[in-house]
Amino acid sequence: MAAPIDFYFDFSSPYGYFGATRISTLAKKYGRTVSWRPTLLGAVFKITGSGPLPTLPLKGPYSKRDMLRTARYLDIPFNFPDPFPISTQAPARAVYWLEQQGPQQIESAVLALYRAYFVDGKDISSPEVTAAVLAPLGFEPAKMIAALGDPAIKERLKQQTTTAIDRGVFGSPYIVVDDEPFWGHDRLDQVERWLAQGGF
């Protein structure tokens, strides 16, 4: 069995959203699964000295334009959300809680949460909103909200973010295929060749 593709992302990252909508198709084409690794970019930015794209001088105004244009180019539904960016502890914790229940619903949950924020403009930083978004997948909201406040789940996200940083993750999406790292949705063409040829 080939190893899963590690897909590191932050729920507040538009490029993470673009990548998330495309990585599963790519993985399936080459007989792989995706290991969904939500992380907190805020912790990463403390190390790199960077910050959310739209807040950066010069890069900020460009990046917003690029996000909107890239969505049109890829034909992915996208509405620039307000507020942006947001804290993403709630949706990230939800994914790690779901992982403990089994792998079946994780991908649907990630895509539903991303769409809720970047298409429908719902503020998924709120545990209540995250729980409501996941309710149609069969999770009882009160149980989900309790899980999001569980110290063990909080600790799991912290530890996963530390592991990601130790592995060199500094942006979103950050994709690892058989120890080869790729940063950015715009490296999916290289990811595909790597999967097809086993390296190049």
Add this chain to the structure above:
Amino acid sequence: MAAPIDFYFDFSSPYGYFGATRISTLAKKYGRTVSWRPTLLGAVFKITGSGPLPTLPLKGPYSKRDMLRTARYLDIPFNFPDPFPISTQAPARAVYWLEQQGPQQIESAVLALYRAYFVDGKDISSPEVTAAVLAPLGFEPAKMIAALGDPAIKERLKQQTTTAIDRGVFGSPYIVVDDEPFWGHDRLDQVERWLAQGGF
């Protein structure tokens, strides 16, 4: 006549080199010319608070790997140079001096200088090396070296870098097609669609 494509770049930028090898073909395909705009990224980094990629925490080790892999992916000759990065006043001034002589040799000069640094490992920060690289194009080295020290040419580069920053240029390559900005060689696919469709 359609407007030229503005191609902003720094001679010390591997991604600028990758973009430079590909932009002319793209421009010709759509009946455009390229306006080659060398700039000094050091001046830009003072504003953005960024720095040369390999010096950045986490991003540094990744970026070197990405440059080497991207060159293989695109099948572009590339040897990671030492020293890196370098000051690029000399080759940038050479381009603005050539521009005053007429547009004929600019593209050949840009590509020759980039290849000298990123393929042959020549340190083009030196006026003597820059002049030697351009000698085969028919420019007498002593005359070129004198031009690179000319206060008017020095001023021209400073003014062009300021103009670039005023226009929002924050990286290399940075490509402007009919007022639409594209950052990075990995946006050439979007540049192509923009040229083909006149926007999207």
